[in-house]
Structures are given as structure tokens and as C-alpha cells.
Amino acid sequence: MTHTDFHLGGVHCKNRVFVASGTFGYGDECMDLVDVARLGGIMTKSLSLKPRDGNPPPRVVETPGGMLNSIGLANIGVHRFIAEKLPILRSIDTTIVANIAASSVDEYCAVLDLLEEAGGVHAYEINVSCPNVKEGGLNFGTDCSMTAGITRRLRTRTTKPLIIKLTPNVAQISTFARAVQDEGADAVSVINTLIGMAIDVRTRKPLLSTVTGGLSGPAIKPVALAKVYETARAVRIPVIGIGGIMCATDAIEFFLAGATAVQVGTANFIDPATGVKVADGIATWCDEHGIDDVAKLVGALDARIGVSVLESWL
Amino acid sequence: MLHLHSRVLSLRPVAPNVLVLSLHCPELSVTVAAGQFVNILVHDGIETLLRRPFSVYRTEGDSIEILFQRLGKGTALLAKAKEGQVLDLLGPLGHGFHLDEPSYETAVLIGGGLGVAPLPMATEGLHRANKNIVTLLGARTAELIIDGHLQNVSVATDDGTRGFHGTVVDLAAQVWDARDMPSPRIFACGPTPMLRALAAWALSRNIACEVSLEGQMACGIGICQGCPVEIVGQERKYALMCTDGPVFNSRDIII
Numbered sequence: 001m002t003h004t005d006f007h008l009g010g011v012h013c014k015n016r017v018f019v020a021s022g023t024f025g026y027g028d029e030c031m032d033l034v035d036v037a038r039l040g041g042i043m044t045k046s047l048s049l050k051p052r053d054g055n056p057p058p059r060v061v062e063t064p065g066g067m068l069n070s071i072g073l074a075n076i077g078v079h080r081f082i083a084e085k086l087p088i089l090r091s092i093d094t095t096i097v098a099n100i101a102a103s104s105v106d107e108y109c110a111v112l113d114l115l116e117e118a119g120g121v122h123a124y125e126i127n128v129s130c131p132n133v134k135e136g137g138l139n140f141g142t143d144c145s146m147t148a149g150i151t152r153r154l155r156t157r158t159t160k161p162l163i164i165k166l167t168p169n170v171a172q173i174s175t176f177a178r179a180v181q182d183e184g185a186d187a188v189s190v191i192n193t194l195i196g197m198a199i200d201v202r203t204r205k206p207l208l209s210t211v212t213g214g215l216s217g218p219a220i221k222p223v224a225l226a227k228v229y230e231t232a233r234a235v236r237i238p239v240i241g242i243g244g245i246m247c248a249t250d251a252i253e254f255f256l257a258g259a260t261a262v263q264v265g266t267a268n269f270i271d272p273a274t275g276v277k278v279a280d281g282i283a284t285w286c287d288e289h290g291i292d293d294v295a296k297l298v299g300a301l302d303a304r305i306g307v308s309v310l311e312s313w314l
Numbered sequence: 315m316l317h318l319h320s321r322v323l324s325l326r327p328v329a330p331n332v333l334v335l336s337l338h339c340p341e342l343s344v345t346v347a348a349g350q351f352v353n354i355l356v357h358d359g360i361e362t363l364l365r366r367p368f369s370v371y372r373t374e375g376d377s378i379e380i381l382f383q384r385l386g387k388g389t390a391l392l393a394k395a396k397e398g399q400v401l402d403l404l405g406p407l408g409h410g411f412h413l414d415e416p417s418y419e420t421a422v423l424i425g426g427g428l429g430v431a432p433l434p435m436a437t438e439g440l441h442r443a444n445k446n447i448v449t450l451l452g453a454r455t456a457e458l459i460i461d462g463h464l465q466n467v468s469v470a471t472d473d474g475t476r477g478f479h480g481t482v483v484d485l486a487a488q489v490w491d492a493r494d495m496p497s498p499r500i501f502a503c504g505p506t507p508m509l510r511a512l513a514a515w516a517l518s519r520n521i522a523c524e525v526s527l528e529g530q531m532a533c534g535i536g537i538c539q540g541c542p543v544e545i546v547g548q549e550r551k552y553a554l555m556c557t558d559g560p561v562f563n564s565r566d567i568i569i
Contacts, residue, residue: 023537024537029537032316053551053552054552059540060530061530064361069532071538217363266532269533
């Protein structure tokens with residue numbers, strides 16, 4: 001049997017597959033369809049201090065191999081999350097990672113403090129990189145000193161793992177990863193969505209109410225892999241790979257590129273059990289290939305020589 | 315909510331570019347309610363990545379039927395489904411019409427175009443609830459009127475090729491003036507502009523009106539937050555079409 005478990009900043013996780021923030025609700029919506037306890041962990045929908053209505057429709061549009069979204073961080077707010085969702089999540093035997101979004105450094109701190117006080121959350125993922133809200137969000141994530149500053153402030157308020165979710169919409173993502181590592185972050189999530197756009201030529205209108213939105217899905221996997229590869233070579237802390245993972249071999253590509261763990265996102269919209277299937281598939285793949293610990297795949301890319309892809313391409 | 319793999323029993327045309335897909339689906343055929351929908355994976359490739367939502371048209375024994383029009387990429391693929399092929403679907407999803415409400419006697423079913431889809435199931439439910447039924451159908455032209463499995467049907471066409479020459483909302487106004495409608499409640503489905511006009515008219519006449527909306531969604535089960543519907547008189551600004559709807563009281567929303 002392959003060892004699939006690992007430690008993320010001191011927290012034991014049963015496997016290396018998480019569900020990405022914003023693609024699995026608050027964790028309790030899909031319990032009919034998915035045995036959520038078989039996930040490595042759940043990144044909750046981004047939580048802000050007050051409830052957020054989100055953006056007007058249309059908020060989603062399909063694009064080749066992917067989708068654009070402009071949800072605008074619609075969420076019930078941290079108080080309702082603590083009252084209504086946390087009691088359910090506490091009963092699930094998996095790692096609960098609260099994702100926090102905010103429009104000021106003080107708001108990040110306030111949300112984290114409330115969650116610390118409530119208990120039941122194992123780690124925090126900080127969304128400094130939502131592309132769909134005007135104030136805060138991406139403005140923080142594209143400013144390296146701001147991103148580092150948020151990490152510094154939050155680091156003093158919790159001993160739990162602090163994961164910073166980075167945006168690819170910057171010149172060099174590894175600079176940001178190094179900056180948050182230096183401020184004490186335990187891990188980075190790479191990548192959030194890429195800014196994208198789609199247009200209806202007949203009406204000449206954008207297909208999202210906010211004109212641009214965040215691109216996700218298989219279309220972004222090659223970009224995500226390259227960003228994970230770049231980041232993993234630049235930092236000592238774990239890199240959690242995200243971007244277009246649909247199946248176990250997609251996840252294994254991320255491990256080879258340097259990811260310690262992965263998140264399944266858009267695929268949950270098509271099949272909410274994708275995360276569990278990917279986790280099972282990784283274990284099976286490792287068994288079949290004589291790998292006794294998934295850790296042995298992390299960063300195990302053989303970049304020295306090219307390989308022929310003729311067979312799989314034909 | 316179930317994740318199902320259902321075999322295609324048949325796919326038959328009922329009007330130009332309009333087809334009825336029959337699926338072997340005993341898991342849903344008994345439990346699905348009028349106005350609920352299923353979210354079908356139309357292709358497992360990446361060109362059409364997301365599922366497509368469809369109202370359930372009819373149920374019969376172990377099968378469910380989907381009425382759809384070939385419009386875009388998703389329905390073009392669904393129109394190629396072969397007998398015996400297995401389709402991946404999630405359902406039953408959303409909340410249907412409130413047919414059992416004791417507050418009314420006459421159900422007025424109004425369908426615009428393919429909005430007729432949930433009405434045969436509603437008709438069955440209304441029979442069980444012992445309600446009077448009046449059905450009004452509108453379409454661009456006569457050949458797009460799909461009036462099977464309905465009761466007491468009047469028709470409006472935009473081009474006047476069948477029935478009333480005009481919109482189904484204009485037809486509703488005419489019918490209301492001409493007939494006795496004891497304690498009515500409207501159940502409607504159709505294109506958004508039609509529902510908008512109907513809701514405004516129903517409000518002006520103080521008639522209870524439920525509308526079934528359609529729109530883009532990524533998941534259909536409430537996790538993507540991608541299908542907001544603006545609501546009135548509540549703390550939150552938006553409901554979700556997929557889990558709070560697709561049927562809404564027309565007074566509760568801004569169409």
C-alpha cells in the first residue's frame with residue numbers, strides 16, 4: 001500500500017488532494033454525492049467579515065477547455081459560517097482549511113481572529129488574489145510588499161498553518177512566494193485563476209457582467225504547471241498545485257513539477273466526487289508503479305532529456 | 315440528488331430541431347417533481363466542459379423524457395445521442411412548482427416556446443391535486459407548438475399561423491377577460507422576456523404567478539454560485555437559480 005498521507009505545516013492530512021476554494025461551497029453541500037471524509041481536505045468558499053452579494057449575472061461562461069467566472073466572492077460571511085457550517089464541518093474527519101478574502105488588512109485579521117476563537121478550523125488559506133472584486137483582492141495579490149505585509153500581520157495571530165494563495169497575473173510568481181515564505185507562511189497555493197475574457201460577436205457584448213473574469217479548468221493546466229515548477233524551485237515551503245486537474249495523472253504531473261499537494265477546482269462542477277476519485281487514482285497509480293510513498297513523486301521531474309510523445313499523441 | 319448513468323432509450327423529433335430524449339432512469343422517474351431539472355454531461359471531452367441543465371418533460375414507468383431544441387454546442391451534441399448510449403447526469407435538481415398549494419383552484423399553465431417542457435408533468439400533478447387546468451402555449455410559429463400531454467390548450471403564435479395572433483401574454487389577457495377564472499394561480503416557463511412581461515401583467519392583475527427560469531450555470535448544485543437571481547425584500551441580494559429555483563414566485567424576484 002502506498003503512503004498517501006503527509007503533514008502540512010504540522011497538520012496531518014490523509015492524502016494530498018484538496019478541493020479548491022469556491023468550487024465546493026462550504027463543504028456541506030455535496031455530502032449526498034461525495035464521502036468528503038476521503039478528501040485530503042476542504043478549502044472553504046472565501047469568507048469575508050460581512051456577507052457579500054457577489055456580482056450580477058452572467059457570472060459564468062464556458063470557454064474551450066475551461067470556464068470564466070466572476071462570482072465576486074459571494075459568501076455568507078464569517079459569522080454565519082461559524083454558526084451554521086462549522087458545526088457540520090467539525091464532524092467531518094478531514095482537514096478543514098478556511099479560505100479568507102478581505103478588502104483591507106484589518107478585515108483579514110478580524111476574520112482570522114473570529115475563526116481562531118471559534119475553533120474547528122485546521123488551517124487558513126489567504127485569498128490575496130481574487131480577480132473579480134474591485135477593492136482589495138487582486139490589488140493585494142499583485143503587490144509584493146502588500147502580500148508580504150498581510151502574511152506578516154496574520155502570522156502573529158495564529159500558530160495554525162497559513163497558506164497564501166497566489167495569483168499568476170504577475171510578472172514573476174516566485175518572487176511573491178519567496179516574500180511570503182520570508183514572512184512565515186507555511187505553504188503557497190499556486191495558482192488562482194488567470195484573467196480572461198469572452199465576447200459575443202453578434203451583440204458585441206462581453207459574456208460576463210464584469211467584462212473580464214477568472215479563467216479556470218483544463219485550459220490553464222500547462223500555465224499552472226509552469227508556475228508550480230517555477231515556485232517550487234524558488235522556495236523551501238510546500239507548494240500546493242492548482243489548475244485544471246481532472247484526473248489522477250493530472251495531479252501526478254503537478255507532483256512531478258514540485259507540488260507537495262494539489263487542489264481540484266473546476267472539475268467539481270462537473271462531478272463533485274472528482275477529488276475523491278483523483279485521490280484514489282493517485283494511490284492506485286503509485287501501487288501499479290511500485291511507488292510506496294507519494295512523497296517520492298514530489299519534484300521528481302526528470303528534466304534532463306526530452307521524451308517522445310508520439311505514441312500518446314497518435 | 316443522485317449521480318446517475320442512464321441509458322438512452324430513444325431520441326425522436328417532435329418539431330423542426332426539437333427532440334424528445336427518453337432515458338431509462340427508474341431512480342428519478344417516480345421521485346422527480348414538475349419543474350425540477352437534471353444536469354446532463356453532453357460530452358466527456360473538453361470542448362463542452364460543463365453539464366447542461368434540462369427540465370424533465372415527462373416520466374413514464376422507469377423512464378424520464380427531456381424535451382429540447384437544438385440551439386448551441388451542448389444541444390447539438392445531445393441531438394447526436396444514440397440508442398443504448400449511457401449519459402451521465404445529476405438529478406433531481408432544484409425546486410419545482412408548488413402545485414399542492416391550497417390557496418387556489420384554477421391552475422393556468424403558460425409555456426413560451428420550449429418553456430412547455432415542464433408543463434406535462436405539472437398537468438399530471440395538478441390532476442392529483444384536483445385542480446382546474448387551463449393551458450396557454452405560445453411559439454413563433456405553428457409547427458413549434460408542442461401540445462401533447464396537456465389539457466384545455468389555447469395557442470398563440472407570433473406569426474398568426476395557429477390560434478391567437480400575438481404573444482402568449484396577450485393571449486392570457488384575452489382569456490382572462492373572456493372566461494371565468496375562479497381563484498387562479500399561474501405556473502409559467504419560457505424565455506426571460508416573456509416571463510418578465512407575464513410577471514408584470516400578473517402583478518398588475520394581482521394574480522399569483524410562479525415562473526420557472528432558465529440560465530447559464532456551471533454546476534447546478536449550488537457550489538459554483540454562478541447563477542444568481544436578483545430577489546426583493548430579503549437581506550441577501552441574490553438567490554441561486556439552481557438550488558433556490560428554478561421555480562420562483564414572480565413577486566420575489568427581479569426578472
